[in-house]
Amino acid sequence: MQTVNIHNAKTNLSRLIDRAAKGEPFIIAKAGKPLVKVVPLDSPSVQARRVGFMTGQLSVPDDFDRMGSDDIDQLFGAIP
Structure with a gap:
């Protein structure tokens, strides 16, 4: 196995x-x-x-951005 000094290694x-x-x-x-x-x-x-390796294998519901909004509103006091 070849041994080289740092200067030689940088040069080559x-x-x-x-x-x-x-x-x-x-x-x-x-x-x-x-x-x-x-x-x-x-x-x-x-x-x-x-x-894109799972293209066509998953579906996102139309109400995805609103899922759980009632629970969140209730937790943060928006709904009495």
Whole structure:
């Protein structure tokens, strides 16, 4: 496994990342002392959200914006 110093890593970061992504991990060292290991990710940790994936599977009642309004009015004193 290749070890590179911080200056070299900054200078060649794109090339090093490309190599790591292809399965060649490397270590970044400072003054010859290993600090971090750069390895490729197996899979994305966050999956992209799919907009509209439940289209047609749900229905919203016509009175949705008024649902529970009587109870709310009674709780806050609008209805005696």
